[in-house]
Amino acid sequence: MKKVHKPVLVSGLVALGVLGLGACGGGDGDAQAASTSAVSDSPGATTTTGSNLPTDSATASDTAAATPKQGSTDSPGMGSDCTTDRLRAGLEATGQEMNSKYFDLTLTNISDGSCALKGYPGLSLTDQNGDRIGKPATRTQSGAAENVVLKAGEAAHAVVRTPDKGVTDGKCWPQPARIKVFPPNNTASLSADPAGLQVCGNSFTVGPFTAHAN
Structure with a gap:
């Protein structure tokens, strides 16, 4: 009787081992699929993944100018980074001084x-067709950028x-x-x-964002 049941016991153990390996393999696959989905569906993934950044040279130069010299900092009470869909842009002429014209660029x-x-x-200028005029504005390099926290409005x-x-x-770019x-x-x-x-005069500059108009 022992010789008859011994092979059966071994077969049962082998079968259990195969089932156990199959269960582990399926679990790993499900975890990997969930991880992939979480990465691809996470908000802002298209703005932080290098492969999804604009490839157009004009757009790339504009967005390069928008990248802060020091990364934005998230901390309790400081607010998360303002994304484009949460903002409205505006421009207002503020006057003339020392042979220069000044404008106040706002993001609300x-x-x-x-x-x-x-x-x-x-910052860049565009014509009626949406094509860029001249080059993007260059930074004034007037100092370190401050973290500007904006409440609603x-x-x-x-x-x-x-x-x-x-x-x-009279050497000017076309009117945008x-x-x-x-x-x-x-x-x-x-x-x-x-x-x-x-x-x-081919001179077009923009300063860092501040909490108050200068």
């Missing part, structure tokens, strides 16, 4: 909660400057139809009225 928080901006915007401000037409012998703005650390843009802005 139109969401219900707080968010934060830190760094420089990517509040705006951050950046100074835009270009020489007056009269001191450049719109301005194109990339918030810091974002690859999606906003559009706004140019408010009479016309770049002259």
